[in-house]
Amino acid sequence: MSVRPLVKETTPTGTGSLPTARKKVTIQSLHKQRASGIPITVMTAYDFPTARACDTHGVDITLVGDSLAQVCLGYDSTTRLTLPEMIHHCRAVARGTAAPFLVADMPFGSYFEGPKETMAAAVRMLQEGHVEGVKIEGGIEIVDSVRALTRIGIPVMAHVGLMPQRHTALSGYRVQGRTAQGAREILQAALALEDAGAFSMVLEAIPHELGAYITSRLKIPTIGIGAGPGTSGQVLVYDDVMATWLGHKAKFVRRFADVKGEVKKGITSYVDAVKDGSFPSVAEESYHMDPEQFNQFLEMMDDQSWVLRSSKAE
Ligand SMILES: Nc1nc(=O)c2c([nH]1)NC[C@@H]1CN(c3ccc(C(=O)N[C@@H](CCC(=O)O)C(=O)O)cc3)CN21
Ligand SMILES: CC(C)C(=O)C(=O)O
Numbered sequence: 001m002s003v004r005p006l007v008k009e010t011t012p013t014g015t016g017s018l019p020t021a022r023k024k025v026t027i028q029s030l031h032k033q034r035a036s037g038i039p040i041t042v043m044t045a046y047d048f049p050t051a052r053a054c055d056t057h058g059v060d061i062t063l064v065g066d067s068l069a070q071v072c073l074g075y076d077s078t079t080r081l082t083l084p085e086m087i088h089h090c091r092a093v094a095r096g097t098a099a100p101f102l103v104a105d106m107p108f109g110s111y112f113e114g115p116k117e118t119m120a121a122a123v124r125m126l127q128e129g130h131v132e133g134v135k136i137e138g139g140i141e142i143v144d145s146v147r148a149l150t151r152i153g154i155p156v157m158a159h160v161g162l163m164p165q166r167h168t169a170l171s172g173y174r175v176q177g178r179t180a181q182g183a184r185e186i187l188q189a190a191l192a193l194e195d196a197g198a199f200s201m202v203l204e205a206i207p208h209e210l211g212a213y214i215t216s217r218l219k220i221p222t223i224g225i226g227a228g229p230g231t232s233g234q235v236l237v238y239d240d241v242m243a244t245w246l247g248h249k250a251k252f253v254r255r256f257a258d259v260k261g262e263v264k265k266g267i268t269s270y271v272d273a274v275k276d277g278s279f280p281s282v283a284e285e286s287y288h289m290d291p292e293q294f295n296q297f298l299e300m301m302d303d304q305s306w307v308l309r310s311s312k313a314e
């Protein structure tokens with residue numbers, strides 16, 4: 001009897017040799033998923049092992065978020081992250097991604113000079129970063145750039161509501177769309193971005209009523225982060241999910257695991273074991289030399305003190 005081998009999917013991310021038991025997630029499958037009411041799961045990844053974990057454990061869209069600036073590189077804001085830095089991380093994530101759809105944030109400053117600059121930066125993210133689509137924060141003001149990208153076949157995930165790249169102008173990370181006027185502006189931006197060809201849209205930090213309403217008005221899947229349960233899917237930052245990010249915990253964050261606790265256990269146990277001499281053990285964790293060879297070696301060395309000490313210890 002022959003065992004069915006793992007499916008080897010050929011992906012547009014250039015990672016076609018990774019084994020995966022899952023079907024490749026596509027824009028079409030995401031739209032079908034929205035239509036059938038199965039929530040879309042999105043998680044950030046900044047490196048190869050995390051990309052593998054997302055792929056293995058059922059994430060639909062892996063996002064190389066510019067949150068990597070803060071949670072992975074130690075910058076104080078996503079606005080510090082450059083395009084080359086983002087591309088470097090995209091390449092690592094792409095090497096570990098087979099089934100999930102792979103999207104990355106366009107870094108602050110890489111898409112402000114209009115459609116031409118935006119296209120050049122997005123092309124680099126696809127060609128050098130090996131991602132499948134780009135995510136861009138912005139409303140009506142970036143519609144022309146989004147249209148330019150989607151017209152040449154670059155999938156765009158829009159991002160409205162709280163736009164972290166604008167935290168200084170917004171005087172902090174504030175919930176958006178709480179007033180009737182604010183809600184209307186976000187809805188209008190969402191409709192315009194869908195019209196410009198966005199395949200999906202992140203709704204960040206808006207009242208859950210508005211999250212559900214915008215979702216009902218759009219045909220494309222919405223992905224919420226702090227937008228309530230009425231969106232087509234959810235996204236969270238990996239380090240928030242795992243409790244490895246110990247900065248401010250936003251209201252929308254739920255910690256699903258305690259990796260920080262595991263890391264503490266691992267590092268302190270290792271340090272203690274080295275200090276008290278219990279690691280490494282000779283029997284299990286060391287290599288052995290044939291005693292005859294070792295004696296010959298000591299003779300070669302003609303080092304009487306070592307021979308004596310060595311034979312005494314036996
Ligand atoms: N670890 C982490 N998680 C994220 O979700 C995340 C990042 N980093 N870095 C980039 C942006 C920044 N984001 C943030 C950061 C803070 C809040 C926050 O604290 N919001 C307030 C809202 C206060 C209000 O207006 O009422 C909160 O308390 O939830 C929200 C989004 C989302 N992104
Ligand atoms: C949280 C998601 C939406 C994001 O933009 C990021 O991680 O940068």
Ligand SMILES: [Mg+2]
Pocket residue numbers: 065066067078105164
């Ligand atoms: Mg981001």
